[in-house]
Amino acid sequence: MLQAQLKPANLVVTCNQTHSTMAQTDAPSTPAKPVIHAKQTAESGSSAQLRHLSRYLVRNLGMLNAAFGDLPLSPVQAHALFEIGKQPLTIKELACKLSIDKSNASRAIKHLIDKNLAQSQIHPRDSRCLVVQLTPAGKKLLLKLDTQQNQLFQEILAQLTPAQTSQIEEALMLYNQAVHNAKHQSGCHIRQATAQDDAAIAKVIRDVSAEYGLTADKGYSVADPTLDCLSQIYSQAGANYWIIELDGRILGGAGIAPLANNEGVCELQKMYFMPEIRGKGLATRVALMALDFARETGYQSCYLETTAALNEAVKLYEKLGFVHLSAPLGNTGHDACEMPMLLELNQ
Template identity: 50%
Template sequence: MQPQQLRQLSRHLVRQLGMLNNQCGTFALTPVQAHTLIELEQGPCSVNQMAILLKVDKSNASRNLAMLLNQDLITTISHPTDRRSQLSQLTTTGQQVLQQLHHQLNLNSQQILEQLDDDEIQCLAKSLHRYSRAITATEQQQQYNVRSITPLDNAAIATIIRNVSMEYGLTSDKGYGFSDPTLDNMAEIYQPEMNHYWVIEKDHHILGGGGIAALAGQDGWCELQKMYFLPELRGKGFARKIAVQALKFARQQGYKGCYLETTAVLKEAVDLYLSLGFVEIPQRMGNTGHGGCEIKMIKTF
């Protein structure tokens, strides 16, 4: 899918769902006001909190809260810890209107789902969840730069790999690549055309990286390698971003598939690989030298 196709589909969905209308369903509520009521169903909110929840500017949130107040759908109460601030909460009328809105929109959604079979619904749920997480990750990654490794990055990325390995107890005496001499020359190791390594930096500081290279001893296969990130990067979707970038690169190079070795200690990494379509296999492939990694996984292209 190309960017313009994604934008076209998104525009079409926005129009079909009525998000450009002045009212939500048959109620005299704009989509933003409906979303505001739904958030207040979880509990009272300040203007700032509502702006964050709805991902709108503070003036937009304030204006819509004022309109809902005029309709007697919400009321304001004093903030328990900040005398300068007030909290908005649903009135009894607001709760009743919201329940009617839920009923109407749930009915509309059910009619849509009836057009899909069970496997299609499962695929849709998974894809929408993944799409939403990708949007969030993109927002969180704005201040960082992903680029190809250079010789000037060698010392920094080697230090990161060793420090993160120690953090998780993945030391050389347990069969891991902590003492791998190639760690000090990563830019040169990943120089061949079929290999590549990416680093992530912010304010000229390297914070992590990951790469892909031909799998030693297994013609036509590549290996996802050396995915290590400092705590600052974790939870921002960079592991998936690098892995996806590496897999796309591997397909372009004509590899048959990708192999990796990891350990149950890195639970988040295992979950990521499974979500990307990797499956566990019983036997090792190639000659990685990672004797301590008990989990072997592949993904065919």
């Protein structure tokens, strides 16, 4: 996602305040740290409703039926027909496209071959595997299937205005992307940082900073004297830090802390991600967790400082609702970060 200085996807580096600001713990206006929010521990009403709608949609589209419409194909076989109709595929490639296991994909292919709807041949570049393509009969059935589905969706869309159709399309694109991200985040564990994580977190910040030229002499947070004891800094009231762990390794994190001398304002800080976890939507996910924490803690707004060189990071912040400020808030000590931004949390 991030290009130029931040080339790989979803690497987000915020320029955060200095240790003197971060260490402030006795500001009277600082909200108290809440218990982990219910959104992380119990199913919310919106989550339950979305699950219900998803189940209902699957049922009403006939995905639980033995046959797909009035054709002699199961839903999996019909989807296999669609994908092979686009281009010849191996079993592994088909399984990946349909998000099913290889044995399920193999059974679907066997059915299509047995019905003379598909045929297999040795892969032209790998003699160890087979590639499957449609036969003339398969192409004919695909045309019938496509016509059937077009008619079905025309009847559905006839119930909606063009504006409603566009709204549903946009919402489904967002939902599909969220499902995709959740799948690819499998195995990544997000939790609050502890003292045992300090060395690993500091290493992530130093490694990523070095990778992208964010040197200490330029005023980036890698120069922070408290870098090796972040759990202590983020244990103050109104602060928190989340780490991302994969296979027992800490590979990223982000934090929220109060902005000194600015009542009701927090700062989004120290978002760093190693290459292994980039491109999975984790930057957005962790940022949303941090903003949820900020709201529940009682902050009215969230501040950050970044630089125009981090173009994709800026795009993420804008997508989250941050607006550009003409001047920085407070004195964070990071002159190199010329782009201050603010999000009103109660809008």
